[in-house]
Structure formats: C-alpha cells, structure tokens
Amino acid sequence: MQKSLHIIPEKCTGCTQCEIACSMEHEGIFSSSKSRIRVFKFHDEGRFVPYTCTQCAEAWCQRACPTGAIDINARTGAKEVLATACVGCKVCTIACPFGTINYVPDSGKVAKCDLCGGDPACAKACPTGAILFIDAEATGFEKMRAWAAKTDTGASATA
Structure with missing residues (x-):
C-alpha cells in the first residue's frame, strides 16, 4: 500500500x-x-x-527532465532525484507548477521531497x-x- x-x-x-x-x-x-x-x-x-512535493501521479518535473534524473522509488512511490544523473539544468524547477523542486547551489543539483x-x-x-x-x-x-x-x-x- x-x-x-x-x-x-x-x-x-x-x-x-x-x-x-x-x-x-x-x-x-x-x-x-x-x-x-x-x-x-x-x-x-x-x-x-x-x-x-505532492508526488504527482503525472509528474511534470519527471517528464521535463532531459537526463531522466527523476525516478520513481518502487517501494515508496516517491519521485526521487538521482544525484548521479542530475546535471543541474533546472528544467524540472520550471516544469513544477507548485514550486516544490529547488536548485541547491551547494551541490549544483536539484532537491525535492523523497518521503524520507x-x-x-x-x-x-x-x-x-x-x-x-x-x-x-x-x-x-x-x-x-x-x-x-x-x-x-x-x-x-x-x-
């Protein structure tokens, strides 16, 4: 569940x-x-x-990511940012209508809720x-x- x-x-x-x-x-x-x-x-x-992040069923951030860096965790269902694939282009931050995915200057990548x-x-x-x-x-x-x-x-x- x-x-x-x-x-x-x-x-x-x-x-x-x-x-x-x-x-x-x-x-x-x-x-x-x-x-x-x-x-x-x-x-x-x-x-x-x-x-x-509301973990949208049809996640715009995931669709917009040109490197496929946002993947679904099979156990939790959370859309998670894969740091190894994220290039920090910020396209997902623009695509998210709720503004809940953010660029992190310290890492040069994006971060969003992953349901811990x-x-x-x-x-x-x-x-x-x-x-x-x-x-x-x-x-x-x-x-x-x-x-x-x-x-x-x-x-x-x-x-």
Whole structure:
C-alpha cells in the first residue's frame, strides 16, 4: 500500500519543526533554508500552510527532465532525484507548477521531497498533526471526487 503526505493547514501553528526536521534528515543541519518542506505564512490572516512535493501521479518535473534524473522509488512511490544523473539544468524547477523542486547551489543539483524513504521526518516532527503520512488512497484526487459527490447539487446533470 502506497502512503503519502496529507497536510491539514488549519492544524499548523507555524512552528517550522517540519522544516528543521527535514533539513536535519537530508542535510545534517538545522536550517529551514535547506528544507524540502516549507511553511507558507499568511501574516495578514494569521494562518500557516506547510507545503512540499505532492508526488504527482503525472509528474511534470519527471517528464521535463532531459537526463531522466527523476525516478520513481518502487517501494515508496516517491519521485526521487538521482544525484548521479542530475546535471543541474533546472528544467524540472520550471516544469513544477507548485514550486516544490529547488536548485541547491551547494551541490549544483536539484532537491525535492523523497518521503524520507518511507518515514517522513516532517510528519514525525509535527507537534499538532498538521502533517500526516497516510494511505495514499485517502488523499488527493479520489478524496476530492468523494467530497464532490457528497456536495453534488445536480448542476452537472444539466450541462
């Protein structure tokens, strides 16, 4: 069974523990700027929203990569950057509509969420449960389809 990150924005307090845990897991230092997850701050509204790679089924970053450096991990389903194949051209960063794959100047390559090999540090570190690692079928498109079915007003039947 594939699992994926599920973010519940209304539970996020903006503590950035997810960012710190991610940077420690991947870079060995506590630095939000080196994290593969970010907490977007809506200061005027007093809201915070964690965001990271959604591991798209039809990943634009993967399709755009001219060297095939983004591959699917068969165990986790994560689209992972293969450092040995990445040439740092940044085409994938342009292709990603969500801005969740980033160029890393220190390495000259790109980095994105890889689900920490199936045990995401961000989800473990989140003190409020705003980031969960759950069955992939409970997230994404199928969840939206179920919600739409519950709220169907019949408008589509007349179209």
